[in-house]
Amino acid sequence: MSWRFSELPPQDGYHMVTSFVSVADYVSRGGKNTLMLFYSKEPFVNVGVHQEVWLEVDLDYTKSHNIPVVRRDLGGGTVVITPGEHDYFLVINQNEVPGEPSKLYSKYLSPIVDVLKDYGINATLRDQDIVVNGKKISGNGAMTYEKAVVITGNILLSLDVDLISKCIRVPSEKFRDKMAKDMRDWLTSLENELGYTPSREELNRKIKEKYESELGIKFESSQLTPEEIELWNKLAEEKRNEEWTYYRDNRHPDLRTERCVKISSSVALCHLDYKARKLLRITIKIVNKKLQEVSISGDFFIMSPNGFLDYLEDKLTGIDPNEISKKIDEVFTEKKPVIFGFTKEDLEIAFQKIIEKPEIQEVI
Known part of the structure; x- marks a missing residue:
């Protein structure tokens, strides 16, 4: 079976959270299943579609430091995305995937687990997260869009705990200090585990190889179509609208x-x-x-x-x-x-x- 494999340049937050929608539209209309790899060129706060921003984000800090708050179309919690991540997006025809979420995650995240194991890291899948000795190194989510299923995730290359803790809403500064400590206790990165950060090119090669061998597929390197890029840019612009960002709050x-x-x-x-x-x-x-x-x-x-x-x-x-x-x-x-x-x-x-x-x- 042939899939598309697309390596893209770094993107802003609004393009980060909308890329898979334009590709899901393409797949829903009969296009090939697609794996995209890229990362964020700047920090931004990524709020889950079912969350209220005021409950999750320290808006005083984000506004004063010009850090965008971006609501995605996927569920899950609020995360602070930085250039220290390496992100992957799988978009698959819904007729080809397991209907049960746990089986979906197991099938399509196991190749990422095995990429990490290739580096000698004790990685395992826990629900939709990938952990190393109990510490999360990869967060993932899934959604359906038209006739496609989208799985998104990341590998943490490095961690900026100070920045992350300042963007999240907390009841007190004492609590923020505790949260930063807790994050160091339950998050890890390739840099922490290996003492260095592998190149993105090497990661992309390993990810490609693992998906091909474990899913029994063959990738063809491909850029997105002009129609996908046009829709992607349109959707990214719409995500800048504060009516969408604060949709749950304003409801x-x-x-x-x-x-x-x-x-x-x-x-x-x-x-x-x-x-x-x-x-x-x-x-x-x-x-x-x-x-x-x-x-x-x-x-x-x-x-x-x-x-x-x-x-x-x-x-x-x-x-x-x-x-x-x-x-x-x-x-x-x-x-x-x-x-x-x-x-x-x-x-x-x-x-x-x-x-x-x-x-x-x-x-x-």
Whole structure:
């Protein structure tokens, strides 16, 4: 089977997060499966599609240092992308990939694991991440787009923990110091593991060879088509729009709290962070014993259907809090979402916990 293999020059953040969309459009229309390799030419903060920026990013720091905040179309958590990464993007016809996320990651990330092992590194796949002796050296995500499945990921060549920690929102500077220490404890890089950084050319060659041998495919080196580049530039420009960057924030401007507060005898506002396989962040506003507004965010992945989270929030709005689990069951049965990071049961438990908060119980 023949795939395209494309090595591209370094890109800005807006082009980094949109490259695979134009290629997914190409693959969906019958084009060849594609592996792209390139990296960021400047630091930027990359926010997951299901996250609220204000909860995740230190906007005072990023704005004062002209560091772009870019919302991607993929789930997962907020990451700070620097030129110290080496990024790969696989775009594959959806009829050729496993439907179960864990099998998808296992099949298409194993070649990256083996590239690292070739350097004598004890790399293993853990969920959608690649770790070395328990420390993450590669973060990955997946999504469906039209008739294609996109897998994106990176290999950390070097780490700038100081910059990363300053871009992430934290409750205090003491906490930031702890976070920086924790990052050094749970992140690693090729530089840390090897004492040097391999060349990108060498990495590209090894990545190409591993995918060919392990997937039984043959690559043909190719540039993107003019149509792909035109769409790519258009999409990158759209990502600069603040309406997109702050889409989740602006969807729920009245739910910006990390506490539970009883506002009056009939109104309460409450936030809960719930750790399932991934983080669920739920904020609700109760007015006259009804859910007036609901926000669900976090670092999970929703493979399909598109727009599921907005649809779920809208369906929960206006109902009696005691009907939440029933409504969640109905929506999951109707839409049959493919989610990596939490289950329907996790979501029901998280809502039950927030409803049990004293501030909420006092108004319902």
